[in-house]
Amino acid sequence: MKLVILGGSGSGKSTQAQRLCNFFDVPLISTGQTLRNFIYDDNTNSGYAELGNLISLAKPYVEKGELVPDEMMIEFIRVRLKQPDVINGWILEGYPRTAFQAEELDFLLESLGQKLDWAIYLQVPEAVMVSRSLGRSLPDDQPEIVQRRVELFYDRTIPILEYYDRRRRLLTINGDQLAEQVQQNILTLLSGT
Numbered sequence: 215m216k217l218v219i220l221g222g223s224g225s226g227k228s229t230q231a232q233r234l235c236n237f238f239d240v241p242l243i244s245t246g247q248t249l250r251n252f253i254y255d256d257n258t259n260s261g262y263a264e265l266g267n268l269i270s271l272a273k274p275y276v277e278k279g280e281l282v283p284d285e286m287m288i289e290f291i292r293v294r295l296k297q298p299d300v301i302n303g304w305i306l307e308g309y310p311r312t313a314f315q316a317e318e319l320d321f322l323l324e325s326l327g328q329k330l331d332w333a334i335y336l337q338v339p340e341a342v343m344v345s346r347s348l349g350r351s352l353p354d355d356q357p358e359i360v361q362r363r364v365e366l367f368y369d370r371t372i373p374i375l376e377y378y379d380r381r382r383r384l385l386t387i388n389g390d391q392l393a394e395q396v397q398q399n400i401l402t403l404l405s406g407t
């Protein structure tokens with residue numbers, strides 16, 4: 215199974231991505247989590263050793279809630295999707311975040327002879343995104359930074375929905391429900407496709 219999970223800050227995308235990885239027994243590729251691990255925990259996670267340098271350049275962007283430049287993220291995904299553990303599938307969370315990243319992902323997958331199954335969009339109202347994000351205690355979850363991430367989500371990530379919809383690869387789920395219910399709805403939709 216090869217899935218992309220789309221949603222704003224606090225939409226529950228990391229929770230659902232984790233659950234889907236367990237369900238399908240495929241690795242999770244979370245750009246936000248990987249960046250944060252490196253930046254805040256000084257974690258030189260061996261699997262990502264060759265990406266350490268690249269990721270350290272991302273730090274100032276993450277701290278301000280800005281998007282890391284596309285070229286850096288594309289390089290990150292390019293290296294990650296060539297690692298052997300992802301050969302049988304993956305769940306991608308936090309990427310793509312811009313239309314350009316979505317196009318580049320398709321080019322990359324084509325060159326690897328792979329194909330995305332579905333892009334799953336977790337839809338939640340803006341107020342839910344903000345209140346859930348403020349309820350976490352990550353260093354970049356202060357109010358102005360959360361607001362910036364939500365703004366960027368509407369400006370840069372929402373256009374991706376159309377990209378996947380035109381290619382008949384978009385599944386939209388109401389993310390404003392209990393995590394268990396959201397997961398059930400995703401699995402039901404996937405089994406009907």
Ligand SMILES: Nc1ncnc2c1ncn2[C@@H]1O[C@H](COP(=O)(O)OP(=O)(O)O)[C@@H](O)[C@H]1O
Binds near residue numbers: 287312
């Ligand atoms: N695909 C990406 N493109 C650009 N920046 C990214 C990407 N993925 C993660 N980031 C950076 O990492 C931060 C945290 O990502 P994430 O945990 O997915 O955020 P959120 O809490 O908004 O869901 C983002 O604010 C951004 O700076």
